[in-house]
Amino acid sequence: MTRDKMIEQSKNxxxxxxxxxxxxxxxxxxxxKQLTLExxxxxxxxxxxxxxxxxILDEMLAKYLNSYQKYLLGLPMKPEDISRRVINFLWPHRQRVVILARNNLLVPLLTRHISKIADMLLDIRVPWRQKSQIVNIITQLSTQLVDFVYS
Known part of the structure; x- marks a missing residue:
């Protein structure tokens, strides 16, 4: 196993x-101590x-954001697909999202990384969006995430 894979394995x-x-x-x-034992x-x-x-949470979110960006870049994007794409990406990770929400960690985690999230969304080229609309997209995604977690 390469050194990078060993590092990744231990972080995971x-x-x-x-x-x-x-x-x-x-x-x-x-x-x-509990973390090291577990x-x-x-x-x-x-x-x-x-x-x-x-x-540890920051590391996890960075990986998720990277995966999400690759996921979005690999798909044709239409405005009506945004909600479905968010849910499709989050669904396999729903248990962790719920655990974060239950421990009041989700909002602070997303808030700490809001500039990275905005930059990531701006990097995704879509014909209907201008840079000034990024706040609306983040608001829409945040609302959908909260609805997803708490419904």
Missing amino acids: AFVDALFCLLEHEQFEDTTI SGYSRRTYYRYFGSKTS
């Missing part, structure tokens, strides 16, 4: 461990890649 193990713990505990109550990796490995539990 910490993400998975955090979500496993969040199914039964509050974010504030989870400890680094992930199977050492405390040293944890601190090599993450400075805090929050950075």
Whole structure:
């Protein structure tokens, strides 16, 4: 296994461990010791890649945003398809979205990364959108996400 794949594997193990713990505990109550035990990796490995539990969530969101961008770039885009595409992408990740929402982590996580989200959406070339419309798109997606999570 290459070094990059090993790094990716260990980071993913910490993400998975955090979500496993969040199914039964509050974010504030989870400890680094629990994360290392659940992930199977050492405390040293944890601190090599993450400075805090929050950075685990940031790592996960960065991967999701990258995947989402690739997903959108690979499909022809029509305005009426936006809602369906959001749901189709989120559906396999719905359990994690629900866990984030239940722990009051979803909105702060998205808020911390709003500029990355806006930049990603601006990079997707669609004929009907101008740069000034990005706020409306983010608002629409945020509303749909909240409806998806809380319905």
